[in-house]
Each structure stands twice: as structure tokens, then as C-alpha cells.
Amino acid sequence: MTPDEILKQVAQEVAVCQKCQLHHGRKHAVPGEGPSNAKIMFIGEGPGFYENEQGRPFVGAAGKFLEELLAGIGMRREQVFIGNVVKCRPPGNRDPLPEEISACGAYLDRQIAAINPQVVVTLGRYSMARFLPNAKISSVHGQSFQVNGRLVVPMYHPAAALHQPSLKSDVERDFARLPELISKGVEAPAHQEGQEKPDSSPAEEKPQPKQLSLF
Ligand code: URA
Ligand code: SF4
Helix, strand or coil: CCHHHHHHHHHHHHHCCCCCHHHHHCCCCCCCECCCCCCEEEEECCCCHHHHHHCCCCCCHHHHHHHHHHHHCCCCHHHCEEEECCCCCCHHHCCCCHHHHHHHHHHHHHHHHHHCCCEEEEECHHHHHHHCCCCCHHHHCCCCEEECCEEEEEECCHHHHHHCHHHHHHHHHHHHCHHHHHHCCCCCCCCCCCCCCCCCCCCCCCCCCCECCCC
16 A cells, blocks of 8 residues: 555544544544655644544644744645544543553554654654653653654644743744754655554553764
């Protein structure tokens, strides 16, 4: 299957998925969107009210801020892939539970494997924890890590940053470093068939955060 076909297939599967209890509140699944050859992939937490209504990621206030952050580095949202760790809205926008993140993980892994981005930017701690299980967002945000051969840059969630001025300037600063990472020609790992990681087992290998010597 081509990367496009894999993304379409994942979108079809999540629309009818019942692997966790979040399907009960689903109006529209939010598989994520963006080009299958995107160089950057942003991974948020999960759909909120408006995302559940529309079936699209980051269409509320956090999305508007994400678009502003992208504009700040000369990018539009159509140029990047934007997804989430869970594809269905947690009731009342509560945090996703470990078993929900784990149940949904295989979809995310297939999306990452298909897109094979140069850089994965995690937005918020649940997204970060899938790649850097032991990291603390306040100390690692904006740094780059090699995880399973892929560059991962954890950042604060735009929704959190919207409400806290100090986080807002952090996330703006962290964003400003993304073009450098891309232009340094960091290579995406060789494309591999199959899944990004073993089915639903985030953090099994406990990759140690290792800062690149790029900076
Ligand atoms: N917040 C997220 O984490 N994801 C969305 O899609 C929207 C808001
Ligand atoms: Fe399936 Fe993910 Fe939705 Fe749970 S959140 S029902 S695992 S698509």
C-alpha cells in the first residue's frame, strides 16, 4: 500500500473502531490530516468538542494558535500532518486514559510509519510520553531526541500555552527552531514496512532521551 492508501485505510478504520470506550461519545473520529509526505508531524492529545463535531484536528482555539505558530515559521497547516494520540473525543475533554492511548496507539504508529516524517513534534505530555516516557516536559521542551531512529521534539500543548504567558513564549521559541531542524537535512529513517512499534506497547523499550549534538 502507498502512504496515501495507508492513511485512508486508518481513517476508515478509526471511523468505526470500538477498541476502547471512547467510541461511545464519538460523533466524528478525528484521524488527523495532512500530506502523506509531510516532513513534520504534530501529534496532539485528542479531539475536543469542535474536532468531534467536524472530524478534523485542531479546529478550535488551540488550532488557531497552532496555525499562528506555523505562520511564524512561514508554514501553513496544509503542509504538515496534524494528528492525535487518541482519535475519538474523551468525554468532557478529560485526559485520555492509559488504556485508551494504548488501544489507539497502533493507528498512530501506522500513520507515523506511512508518513515517515523527518521530525515528530509532540504537543503536550500524553503525546510526549509515547516517545519519551520518562521525560518531564518542563525540562525537555524544545529539545530534540532520537527515538527509534526518528527525531522527536516535545513541546507544550498549544491549549495550555494559550492560558499561560510563560508557556506561550516557550512554545514560540521552540517553534522557531523547527526550520533549522528541517534545513539541516536531518534524514528521515529508511522507510520500513510494518509498524512503527509493536502493537499497543508504548514505552516498552524505554528509549532513553538522548539529546542530539546538533545545537
Ligand atoms: N487538542 C488536541 O490535542 N487535539 C486536537 O485535535 C484539538 C485540540
Ligand atoms: Fe478506537 Fe482510538 Fe477511537 Fe478508541 S479512541 S475507539 S481506539 S479510534
